[in-house]
Amino acid sequence: MTTSLLIVQTLNGLQFGILLFLVAAGLTLVFGVMDFINLAHGVQYMLGAYLAVTFVSLTGSFVLGLVLALAAALLIGLALEFLVFRHLYERDHLDQVLATFGLILLLNQAVKMVWGAAPLSVPVPEFLSGSVRLMDGILYPTYRFALIGAGLAVGGLLWFIVEKTRTGMLLRAGASNAAMVSALGVDIRKLFMIVFAFGTMLAGFAGAMAAPILSVEPGMGDTVLILAFVVIVVGGIGSIRGAFVGALIVGLVDTLGRSFMNDLLRLFMSAPSARATGAALSSMLIYLVMAIVLFVRPEGLLPAKGRS
Amino acid sequence: MRTLGDAQALALPARRRRPLTAIVLFVLLAALPLAVSLGLPAHWLTLVTRAMIFAIAALSLDLILGVGGLVSFGHAAFIGIGAYVTGIMITEGQTEALLALPAILLLCAVFAAVTGAVSLRTRGVAFIMITLAFGQMAFFLAQALSAYGGDDGLTLSDRSTLLGFKPFANRTSFFYVVLGTLAGCYALISVIVASRFGRVLRAARENATRVTVTGYDVGRIRLIAYIISGMIAGLSGFLLANQTEFVSPAYMSWQRSGELIFMVVLGGVGSLHGAIIGALTYLFAEEVLSHWTEHWRVIFGPMIVLFVLFTRGGLVGIMGKLGGRSDG
Numbered sequence: 305m306t307t308s309l310l311i312v313q314t315l316n317g318l319q320f321g322i323l324l325f326l327v328a329a330g331l332t333l334v335f336g337v338m339d340f341i342n343l344a345h346g347v348q349y350m351l352g353a354y355l356a357v358t359f360v361s362l363t364g365s366f367v368l369g370l371v372l373a374l375a376a377a378l379l380i381g382l383a384l385e386f387l388v389f390r391h392l393y394e395r396d397h398l399d400q401v402l403a404t405f406g407l408i409l410l411l412n413q414a415v416k417m418v419w420g421a422a423p424l425s426v427p428v429p430e431f432l433s434g435s436v437r438l439m440d441g442i443l444y445p446t447y448r449f450a451l452i453g454a455g456l457a458v459g460g461l462l463w464f465i466v467e468k469t470r471t472g473m474l475l476r477a478g479a480s481n482a483a484m485v486s487a488l489g490v491d492i493r494k495l496f497m498i499v500f501a502f503g504t505m506l507a508g509f510a511g512a513m514a515a516p517i518l519s520v521e522p523g524m525g526d527t528v529l530i531l532a533f534v535v536i537v538v539g540g541i542g543s544i545r546g547a548f549v550g551a552l553i554v555g556l557v558d559t560l561g562r563s564f565m566n567d568l569l570r571l572f573m574s575a576p577s578a579r580a581t582g583a584a585l586s587s588m589l590i591y592l593v594m595a596i597v598l599f600v601r602p603e604g605l606l607p608a609k610g611r612s
Numbered sequence: 613m614r615t616l617g618d619a620q621a622l623a624l625p626a627r628r629r630r631p632l633t634a635i636v637l638f639v640l641l642a643a644l645p646l647a648v649s650l651g652l653p654a655h656w657l658t659l660v661t662r663a664m665i666f667a668i669a670a671l672s673l674d675l676i677l678g679v680g681g682l683v684s685f686g687h688a689a690f691i692g693i694g695a696y697v698t699g700i701m702i703t704e705g706q707t708e709a710l711l712a713l714p715a716i717l718l719l720c721a722v723f724a725a726v727t728g729a730v731s732l733r734t735r736g737v738a739f740i741m742i743t744l745a746f747g748q749m750a751f752f753l754a755q756a757l758s759a760y761g762g763d764d765g766l767t768l769s770d771r772s773t774l775l776g777f778k779p780f781a782n783r784t785s786f787f788y789v790v791l792g793t794l795a796g797c798y799a800l801i802s803v804i805v806a807s808r809f810g811r812v813l814r815a816a817r818e819n820a821t822r823v824t825v826t827g828y829d830v831g832r833i834r835l836i837a838y839i840i841s842g843m844i845a846g847l848s849g850f851l852l853a854n855q856t857e858f859v860s861p862a863y864m865s866w867q868r869s870g871e872l873i874f875m876v877v878l879g880g881v882g883s884l885h886g887a888i889i890g891a892l893t894y895l896f897a898e899e900v901l902s903h904w905t906e907h908w909r910v911i912f913g914p915m916i917v918l919f920v921l922f923t924r925g926g927l928v929g930i931m932g933k934l935g936g937r938s939d940g
Contacts, residue, residue, distance in 0.1 A: 341737050341740065388921070397683065397736060397737055398683050398873075399920050401870075401873070402870075402916060403916065403920040403921065405870040405874070405916065406914065406915070406917040406919075409867075409909040410909065410912075410914055411913070413908075413909040413913065417907055417910065526866070526867075530744060533744060534745050536741065537738055537745070541737065580759070583756040583758065584752075584753055584756035587753070587755065591746060592749075594745055595730045595746075598730050598733060599729075599730050599733070602734050
């Protein structure tokens, strides 16, 4: 029943894309406003997941655990900002890349020391544990729907803040010309802190929400970080809207590619070689998409305004 | 009308080359097997060989990162291509290095030309992210090679041969092969950096617009440098596969690419013997720390952070000029 598979996989791709958007949005905001490339952003996602594991099992409540995990992730993020990132804003990108790379090594290993190297998981909360019946014979887990909904809500909130509020105006102004904003009397340090806290929360939220459906393991943030980079590059660096579009493209292409590449190739070749080629092709697919997009539009699909 | 003078006028004075430092370094390295025969533990030979292999890769990265100002975060992919071509050929029963090496150089050149053509259309941070993504692409491709070990990697049944001889099989002779390759690559890259091509590459790092106006095709020059760099890194992959008798996707991991950048920065960006010293220092630090505790990265990570925060590493202005706020 390929139609039902197509619907389910499209929803999965959408849900994956939403997760990527939550991570990429923070990354692109921080880069847009502070010109800071933070490789340790994926670590915030990982910490969000691990903290969710701990707090959900401590409190026995998913919602309470989620809130506590977010608060803890925010504290860790702010501590890192104070200790390390703050001293990197004025540095060149190479320094930023290296220092945040060092942080990844530290935090991945620290997570192994605290939680062990074995994958952990969070139980799906009771009230979201069922499935939704889409049509005859197609069931889709309620929790994944909730994830899509939560992600869209956060995305909407983000759009509202950036486009409609005073803080958002400062953010957009800061992204175009931080020096000018500072000269107009805005406390740029505080603005940076707010942006950073925001990005950290988004990544932590994504990690905590993903904990029930993915295995929580050291290094889980690295994969997501690189995909988030692909998302940002495809969408246009520094642009929230670009991140959203890029995330959906990457999520859908990756998920659908993995599930249908084999069938597609089998039209041209034998089953075993289709399997081998399909595995290789589908894991490379998003990078090929990225290459094509960049070849046509080096700036990405929806580049941020005011940045050349 | 381009003259040599144009490029000279554009380029800032190059960091003073100290061939003497490099020569002393190579002489000391060449004396190591002697020290081993006088009682130094033999695993030193293995460790230094491995460090020299990474020094070749770090040298190649320094050509584009140090001289060209292009922060490539996917350089491990080339090491991986070199290692995999070697491993796959040996697995298929072909051990001749004179067949493997041209194949490696060709494949690395093609991969560099294609990925470079896309990456070099962008600047600054986008370039970092895209090279990282292409590195991941190669990594996943290696993982998908189920016929050659997939995720677990591939143990080699044999080492490469050279015209039927086995210079890679004996530890001491392999040491000298690697040392000779390192010295050759050092000499080659030194010549490139000192040439007009090298000066234009360096000048483009400082001010690409001005170089373009002078009549040089900056994009083409950078792409050629990127291709040369990838080919040399592929060579180190061939040596690495022969040393470990094992290839795995981990050779292409992005952590490995990050480590290569750190080796270059550690030694001093743009100074070629610095890249060698950086690689040697890095591998020794890793060796010492990992013997001390399995959680050595908990110490090593903060060391990198502190190094970046408190030493200027000779980095001033490289990316600042290229990937600055307005990307001008």
